[in-house]
Amino acid sequence: MLWEICLGISIWVVILPMTIMLCIEAQSSRTGVHAPIFRVGIVCMLIAVSFNLFPFLLGDEPQNGLTIAKAALFSILHGLKAFGLGVENEMLQNAIGFCPESLRVGYQICTVVLLLLAPLFTVGFVLSLFRNLSARMQYALAYHREMYVFSELTDKSLTLAQDIAHNHPDAVIAFAATLGREDAVSAELLRGANRFGAILFHSDITAIAALKHSKKKGLWLFAMGEDDNKNLDLALELISLRAEYPNTHLYVSALTAESDLLLSSVEKGKVRVRRINEARSMTYHMLEASGGRLFDNAIPAQDGIKEIHAVIVGLGHHGTEMLKALTWYCQMDGYRVHIHAFDRDPLAEEKLTAAAPELLSPKYNGVFVKGEAQYTITVHSGYDTATARFADAVSRIQSASYVLISLGDDDLNTQTAVQLRMLFARAGIHPVIQAILYDSRRKAAMTNITNFRKQPYDIEFVGDLQSSYAEDNIIRSSLEEQALQRHLKWGKAEEFWNYEYNYRSSMAAALHMQARIHCGIPGADLPEEEMQGEAKTRFEMLEHRRWNAYMRSEGYVYSGSPDASSRNDLAKMHHNLVDYDTLPEADKRKDSRVGLK
Numbered sequence: 001m002l003w004e005i006c007l008g009i010s011i012w013v014v015i016l017p018m019t020i021m022l023c024i025e026a027q028s029s030r031t032g033v034h035a036p037i038f039r040v041g042i043v044c045m046l047i048a049v050s051f052n053l054f055p056f057l058l059g060d061e062p063q064n065g066l067t068i069a070k071a072a073l074f075s076i077l078h079g080l081k082a083f084g085l086g087v088e089n090e091m092l093q094n095a096i097g098f099c100p101e102s103l104r105v106g107y108q109i110c111t112v113v114l115l116l117l118a119p120l121f122t123v124g125f126v127l128s129l130f131r132n133l134s135a136r137m138q139y140a141l142a143y144h145r146e147m148y149v150f151s152e153l154t155d156k157s158l159t160l161a162q163d164i165a166h167n168h169p170d171a172v173i174a175f176a177a178t179l180g181r182e183d184a185v186s187a188e189l190l191r192g193a194n195r196f197g198a199i200l201f202h203s204d205i206t207a208i209a210a211l212k213h214s215k216k217k218g219l220w221l222f223a224m225g226e227d228d229n230k231n232l233d234l235a236l237e238l239i240s241l242r243a244e245y246p247n248t249h250l251y252v253s254a255l256t257a258e259s260d261l262l263l264s265s266v267e268k269g270k271v272r273v274r275r276i277n278e279a280r281s282m283t284y285h286m287l288e289a290s291g292g293r294l295f296d297n298a299i300p301a302q303d304g305i306k307e308i309h310a311v312i313v314g315l316g317h318h319g320t321e322m323l324k325a326l327t328w329y330c331q332m333d334g335y336r337v338h339i340h341a342f343d344r345d346p347l348a349e350e351k352l353t354a355a356a357p358e359l360l361s362p363k364y365n366g367v368f369v370k371g372e373a374q375y376t377i378t379v380h381s382g383y384d385t386a387t388a389r390f391a392d393a394v395s396r397i398q399s400a401s402y403v404l405i406s407l408g409d410d411d412l413n414t415q416t417a418v419q420l421r422m423l424f425a426r427a428g429i430h431p432v433i434q435a436i437l438y439d440s441r442r443k444a445a446m447t448n449i450t451n452f453r454k455q456p457y458d459i460e461f462v463g464d465l466q467s468s469y470a471e472d473n474i475i476r477s478s479l480e481e482q483a484l485q486r487h488l489k490w491g492k493a494e495e496f497w498n499y500e501y502n503y504r505s506s507m508a509a510a511l512h513m514q515a516r517i518h519c520g521i522p523g524a525d526l527p528e529e530e531m532q533g534e535a536k537t538r539f540e541m542l543e544h545r546r547w548n549a550y551m552r553s554e555g556y557v558y559s560g561s562p563d564a565s566s567r568n569d570l571a572k573m574h575h576n577l578v579d580y581d582t583l584p585e586a587d588k589r590k591d592s593r594v595g596l597k
Contacts (some may be wrong), residue, residue: 003099007107007543010052010114014044049114050108051081053087056095058329082118096339135174135201139211142172142199146218149174150227151205151234153189156253159469160222165196167471172431173272174199176208206237214586220475224253224276232259235273251276255317264500272497279317279475280504282323282463284511286434288479291329291511292518293432297401298335308337309399311431313416315343315352315384317528318406318436318463323352327359327375329512331546332519333538336368339377340397342390346382358552358577371541371580373549385416405435405528406463413437414446417459436463482510501569508550509543516542541580548577 005518047356052071092111139147140185148164150157153175169383175193178186178200193200201208205221210314213219221242223234235252242248252263253276263273298306304309308330312319323341330337345351353360358371366376383390385407394400403420417435418442424431437443443464450456467473483506487496496502516524523531523539531539551574559573562582566575576587 002058003103003107006051006055007103007110010048010110012569013051014072014114018135030181045118046076046079046115049082049118050075052111052114053078053082054543055099056092058096059095073581080119087115087315091301121576135199136200136211139174139201139208139213143212144214144217146171146206146220147174147209148172148181148220148222149176149205150222150224151176151231153178153186153193153200154224154226155189155465156469157222158189158192159465160224160471160474161198161470162192162196162541163466163469164475165198171196172199174201174208176201176203176205178202205234206241209238209241218247218249219245220249222251222253222276224251228254228256228259232256234263235259236262239266239268239271239273242271243267248272249475250274252514253278258498264498268498274497274503275500276474278468279321282318282468283321284479284507285467285473286322286462287325287329287511291515294326294330294402295332295335295515297432297520299399299401302337304334307399307531308335309393309397309431310337310339311397311400311403311420312339312341312406313343313403313420314340314406314408314413315348315379316406316408319343319404320352320407322404323377324356324359325508327373327377327553328508328546328549329515331373331512331542331549332515333521333542334519336374336376338378338399340378340380340400342383342385342393344382344384348381349379350381352379356553356555358557364552369579371544371582373545373552385412385419391419391423394420395427398427398429400424400429400431403431403433410437410439410442414459414461418457421459430458432460433458434462437461438464440464440466479507479510480515482513483507486510486513504554505550509546512546517539535543544580544583544588551577552560 019043054071054075057074058067059070061067083088089474096104096108115506146168148161148171150161150173152513156357157175161175165173171198173193173196175198178190178193182300190200205223209219209221213233219242222240223231223238225231225234231252232254235250235254238250244252248271250271250273252259252273254263255277259275263275293311294308295306298308301307308326310326310330312323312326315323320339323339326337326339341348341352349360360379364373380393383393405416405420407413407416414437417433421433424433438444443461446459446461448456449459472478483503484493484496486509487502487506491502494505513524521539521542524537552570556574556577558577559568559575562575562578562584564575567573576583580588
């Protein structure tokens with residue numbers, strides 16, 4: 001009976017836990033939780049070998065407490081020796097005769113398999129130690145070089161790292177928590193990281209950040225795994241570790257309200273912290289690269305004003321960011337913007353109103369007051385793109401000049417883009433159509449697509465992984481440098497880096513300045529001291545229109561009083577959310593400072 005029990009335990013103590021660990025690992029891409037397979041395997045193997053050898057060591061001795069304890073201790077000892085091929089074959093051969101004949105062959109096979117597997121775990125353990133030691137040595141040798149460290153090896157982090165490696169051949173790139181993850185999903189990622197010589201660590205990013213690195217060289221840390229909450233926890237720990245070290249840059253992929261509050265309020269010391277907002281970065285990049293077309297393609301109206309008619313299909317992260325950005329980006333002398341937004345959520349308009357109460361307020365939306373933000377936003381809630389109702393609503397927009405499709409699915413975005421091109425062709429118009437296509441390879445294949453008669457669909461695919469996670473978008477944006485120079489006219493550089501409010505506001509102002517120069521607005525290319533008279537007044541008025549639209553898109557409302565003491569940023573209430581003529585003279589002059597020269 002003892003042999004049967006020990007055989008069953010030695011088999012199931014390996015099979016059951018390892019099966020559970022493998023199932024957890026198989027779900028890791030969805031849950032973000034990785035099973036400690038290697039550590040669990042070593043423990044299970046020790047237990048299995050010890051139970052397997054117990055009957056051998058007990059032999060035919062009388063079964064009392066002393067002999068059982070002695071056999072148990074020696075079985076554990078031999079179990080440990082098994083990891084180094086130290087179990088004597090002679091001992092096994094002599095004791096197998098005590099095994100019941102019906103179990104003898106099966107028991108021998110099980111014993112041999114376990115004794116062969118145990119040393120393999122030893123080899124793996126030694127290799128993991130060697131590889132982590134090798135990673136530490138590579139890191140130490142890169143003491144005087146620029147260093148980029150990523151918390152996880154994912155599609156996004158690898159894409160960004162590849163671009164950094166291409167742009168900065170002398171920089172060193174490292175990935176944390178990579179060893180022991182040679183599963184089918186990460187094998188391709190590991191090969192990609194090895195191609196440009198990235199350092200692969202077993203430990204997490206906080207352990208790497210604690211290693212010695214020159215204070216004179218930049219250290220870029222990226223908490224950008226799949227789990228936003230984990231990214232936030234890592235970011236807080238990294239700030240604490242690096243608070244006293246200059247030239248430390250921390251980028252955090254976390255878009256929750258909690259992350260905004262914590263990262264704004266925590267004492268950062270000398271660490272520069274930025275949140276990675278993929279949707280906002282993509283929106284700003286698109287406007288910086290080709291936003292001028294919005295004005296170039298505007299349609300003249302009867303009153304001499306040119307009208308921009310934009311259509312946004314899908315109010316997820318990307319669509320909502322673009323809608324908000326267009327309200328302030330399109331504030332321009334001689335132009336007026338009309339935005340149609342479609343979403344299948346029947347509560348889409350109510351949710352947008354809750355996030356930005358004054359943006360859709362009848363007091364401002366569609367009301368054109370001198371010195372105030374001027375736009376018209378129409379939200380079409382509960383529209384499915386596959387329905388005739390959607391097609392009919394789109395067909396009634398006879399002057400569409402720009403379309404963004406962001407439905408959260410590459411196939412649906414492509415299908416809807418083709419459908420809209422057909423509908424607009426029937427109406428005799430040809431707006432710019434941009435559709436988000438996440439897959440970079442599919443984007444390359446879909447570029448310049450035509451129908452069977454070789455007629456081009458003229459659809460621009462944007463937002464792919466390679467473009468969204470390019471270094472210029474995430475780290476060294478030229479727009480960011482312009483925004484910093486704009487902020488320095490108001491405050492200190494630390495306030496620009498440490499407070500998301502200042503950073504976002506300055507980025508928007510810098511982006512709009514580019515649009516003013518493109519549109520030839522008088523004074524846009526002049527420093528503040530050279531602007532005089534009516535041109536200066538018009539410049540200030542335009543900036544205030546833009547600022548009003550921007551602040552409302554961020555959720556701010558009028559504080560109810562022109563007194564500065566009524567401003568309450570906790571409540572998102574501001575005393576200057578009024579038309580230009582109502583502003584105090586001192587505040588009007590502030591709007592002259594947006595010039596970038």
